[in-house]
Amino acid sequence: MSPRTEKQFENIREEKKNLIMNVALELFADEGFYGTTISKIAKKAGISKGLLYNYFESKDDLIRTIIFSGLDDLDEFIDPDRDGLLTGEELTFAIDKLFDLMKGDIHFWKLYFSLFMQTPVLRLVEGRLQEIVGKYISMLTAYFESRNCDDPEAEALIFGAMLDGIGMHFIANSVNFPIERVKKRLMELYAK
Amino acid sequence: MSPRTEKQFENIREEKKNLIMNVALELFADEGFYGTTISKIAKKAGISKGLLYNYFESKDDLIRTIIFSGLDDLDEFIDPDRDGLLTGEELTFAIDKLFDLMKGDIHFWKLYFSLFMQTPVLRLVEGRLQEIVGKYISMLTAYFESRNCDDPEAEALIFGAMLDGIGMHFIANSVNFPIERVKKRLMELYAK
DNA sequence: TTTTTTTGATTGAACGGTCAGTCAAATATA
DNA sequence: TATATTTGACTGACCGTTCAATCAAAAAAA
Structure with a gap:
């Protein structure tokens, strides 16, 4: 008995994952891998640091x-x-x-x-x-x-x-x- | 009078400076600027971290x-x-x-x-x-x-x-x- | 020759700050 | 209520940098 249907969760996850990837790509390209912090990515994407680790195992x-x-x-x-x-x-x-x-x-x-x-x-x-x-x-x-x-x-x-x-x-x-x-x-x- | 002549000190400094620069160049090229730490440079050059700052103001x-x-x-x-x-x-x-x-x-x-x-x-x-x-x-x-x-x-x-x-x-x-x-x-x- | 003094190179422990990554708690929805 | 998303304070490791203390070598003195 999920609060949302599986399909709904999948859409949310897909959208958030793409958002994070796009924002991170931009920062990695401009500031380099080591010059880009997880906090910066989260801030620019408008999410929390922790959430990023829900979608990706590591930097x-x-x-x-x-x-x-x-x-x-x-x-x-x-x-x-x-x-x-x-x-x-x-x-x-x-x-x-x-x-x-x-x-x-x-x-x-x-x-x-x-x-x-x-x-x-x-x-x-x-x-x-x-x-x-x-x-x-x-x-x-x-x-x-x-x-x-x-x-x-x-x-x-x-x-x-x-x-x-x-x-x-x-x-x-x-x-x-x-x-x-x-x-x-x-x-x-x-x-x- | 000085324990060593000015020329002697100059030679020592020049040699060490070159050593540090060569080692650092190699690391910067291989591992990137942010991927290279001062400790790594010092270790590879066989000197202490502090000495590097006698020759260069900063990274x-x-x-x-x-x-x-x-x-x-x-x-x-x-x-x-x-x-x-x-x-x-x-x-x-x-x-x-x-x-x-x-x-x-x-x-x-x-x-x-x-x-x-x-x-x-x-x-x-x-x-x-x-x-x-x-x-x-x-x-x-x-x-x-x-x-x-x-x-x-x-x-x-x-x-x-x-x-x-x-x-x-x-x-x-x-x-x-x-x-x-x-x-x-x-x-x-x-x-x- | 031997000892003392003087010098700048050299050391490494310590510091404040930042980072990637964690987790207990809050939130939102059917 | 049940469940998955979301939060951000927190942690421990490591970063660049500093600095008081030490060292090694040469000149000066004995």
Whole structure:
């Protein structure tokens, strides 16, 4: 004899969990993992500190859940049940969509890039991250193979690194970065 | 008279200061600024916690000194009293030297890349960092202008971002990264 | 040579503050 | 009333930082 139906509780829990995750993502991205306290997250989300521990086991569990969720979205973007092959036009489209993805979720991407160099936090998620990075490098390698490059793997690594570098600069300073001009030049270079 | 000459004391201080800075750089790069405690630094350096405060005012002062020192080296590398112009051959040479620089000081570069996304730590050094990044972008813009590119600034930003991206991947996983093949391809693309 | 004095480097216990995490009690609803 | 959510004071560990006391080495004195 629950006071609320199971469905009602589930909705409450889902909503609160998302609220906490969104607020925490923003703070982790802006202030870093160690610079963000549980109290700050709770305050900004308008809940108590204790409640957070009703939804997440620990601070580690919280950031791990946030990053895994974002990586799942990224995985979906990279490999949405496709044939694995990529034409020049598809690459144009993918580049366009990737930067839209970034623009729409700047906080996650800030966190994503900070991960690369932060060993202790990286350790929490490195398996899944490597899986995804590997997937996108091999997709690019296949693309450059199909275009008869001399060294498709090097080309793929350069292209992937370039996207990361541009993304990093874009996320670090999205106001001044001339993303449209850079995108145009990128497509001339690689998708024509 | 003094028990030791001024020169002797200076040498002792210089040596200890360098020891602390090297140990701290390594820890900051691996574990992050907030993940590194003063106790850890002292222990690894084989000194007491208190001694560190004889050489540095605070933890902030310590990392600021370390980063400024590295940025000065980078500045020296970018602009070693040169005419400002860059030929294709000089760019080839510069790329080569840049990756040597990275290989020789992986810890500093790890810290450098992590800076981009770490707002609170970035704030301690952002003025000097922007000065140097601006310098290298305008040098590249001049290079692409001299080669009659359609959009030299976009080209410079892409190239700069690419170097950062490649550097980031190289630093994150220097063992498996095929740096020589990537360098070769980079030179074909931009310096021929 | 041996002893005393002088110096700044060096130590580590101690301090105030902050953190992640806990838990007993209050609240809200069918 | 029964039950799951929610609260925030509380805890103990650990943080950066301080400082009175100690140490080691060299100059000066014996």
